[in-house]
Amino acid sequence: MMRSKVLSLVPRATGVCRHMSTATKLTTVAVDDKTGIATLTMNRPPVNGLNLDLLRDLNQSIGEVEGNKSRGLILTSSNPTIFSAGLDILEMYKPDKDRIREFWTALQDVWLALYGSSVPTAAAINGHSPAGGCLLATSCEYRVMLPKFTIGLNETKLGIVAPKWFMSSFLSVLPRREAERALNQGRMFTTEEALSIGLIDEVAISKEQALDKCAQFIGTFAKVNPLARSLTKQQLRAVELQQLENERAQDLERFLFFVNQPSVQKGLGIYLESLKKKAKN
Numbered sequence: 001m002m003r004s005k006v007l008s009l010v011p012r013a014t015g016v017c018r019h020m021s022t023a024t025k026l027t028t029v030a031v032d033d034k035t036g037i038a039t040l041t042m043n044r045p046p047v048n049g050l051n052l053d054l055l056r057d058l059n060q061s062i063g064e065v066e067g068n069k070s071r072g073l074i075l076t077s078s079n080p081t082i083f084s085a086g087l088d089i090l091e092m093y094k095p096d097k098d099r100i101r102e103f104w105t106a107l108q109d110v111w112l113a114l115y116g117s118s119v120p121t122a123a124a125i126n127g128h129s130p131a132g133g134c135l136l137a138t139s140c141e142y143r144v145m146l147p148k149f150t151i152g153l154n155e156t157k158l159g160i161v162a163p164k165w166f167m168s169s170f171l172s173v174l175p176r177r178e179a180e181r182a183l184n185q186g187r188m189f190t191t192e193e194a195l196s197i198g199l200i201d202e203v204a205i206s207k208e209q210a211l212d213k214c215a216q217f218i219g220t221f222a223k224v225n226p227l228a229r230s231l232t233k234q235q236l237r238a239v240e241l242q243q244l245e246n247e248r249a250q251d252l253e254r255f256l257f258f259v260n261q262p263s264v265q266k267g268l269g270i271y272l273e274s275l276k277k278k279a280k281n
């Protein structure tokens with residue numbers, strides 16, 4: 001049955017996959033007709049850096065999944081080695097003063113929409129997932145990751161501070177003691193370390209298997225009353241969601257103050273250079 005504007009039909013392992021009305025270019029949403037599960041794919045080369053445009057498209061796609069009665073949402077990447085490199089540092093380095101406000105507001109929106117999503121969510125982490133990438137993954141309810149990649153909140157290593165709501169997502173997954181140590185150290189975990197600490201739930205040998213495992217997780221809710229499940233999830237997450245809703249304006253001002261500090265700008269510039277040098281070698 002057609003549930004939204006259909007752009008194309010693409011066969012997939014589980015059923016016929018319908019590409020939904022993604023007028024956006026940096027994300028796609030495909031809903032499997034058999035399972036009713038939506039796969040939201042980030043597609044912003046080279047590294048799925050979360051810039052204003054990708055954040056806007058993510059917001060629109062999450063809204064689309066909420067609105068099209070999908071049974072669940074799987075977040076993944078079209079890049080074979082990178083889930084997301086986190087926030088696009090170019091948005092924060094020598095920023096345009098209006099755009100950076102929109103950028104941070106869009107990031108807040110994405111977190112509120114994903115962490116607070118009414119449908120079951122899972123991340124198929126098919127590549128590296130530092131910082132903002134880890135934020136997206138830990139905002140989901142389940143994580144399946146491919147071997148030999150890394151995930152974590154590395155902000156302190158960059159001389160920046162993860163906001164409270166980044167920490168909330170992390171703390172919803174890890175025990176407090178582990179979360180505190182990892183955040184203070186800015187630690188990046190390998191897939192194997194992430195599994196042993198509980199930062200991810202399963203390891204998969206391929207993206208296809210990761211998507212299947214995510215679908216299986218979402219399938220565990222098949223016999224649970226959807227309203228009861230979604231209200232339970234929302235109650236469990238309400239404190240953190242409400243805190244950001246209440247403090248959005250202050251959170252934005254704190255970010256702007258912090259990111260505009262000369263020492264932070266200097267640090268971001270050095271970090272960008274080091275990334276570029278690495279890419280050249």
Ligand SMILES: CCCCC/C=C\C/C=C\C=C\CC(=O)SCCNC(=O)CCNC(=O)[C@H](O)C(C)(C)COP(=O)(O)OP(=O)(O)OC[C@H]1O[C@@H](n2cnc3c(N)ncnc32)[C@H](O)[C@@H]1OP(=O)(O)O
Nearest residue numbers: 049085086087088089128130131132161255258275276279
């Ligand atoms: C108390 C008050 C608190 C208030 C709050 C204040 C502040 C909080 C502010 C910010 C929070 C930020 C969170 C973040 O997400 S910051 C981003 C962190 N991300 C990273 O550290 C990842 C950096 N990238 C990498 O490690 C590697 O690129 C990666 C492992 C992802 C991929 O490696 P690979 O070898 O495949 O690719 P590269 O050659 O390294 O990169 C290709 C290309 O892409 C550029 N690039 C990579 N990452 C970023 C990025 N995050 N932003 C912008 N650009 C990036 C890289 O420079 C290369 O570019 P080019 O040389 O080809 O031009």
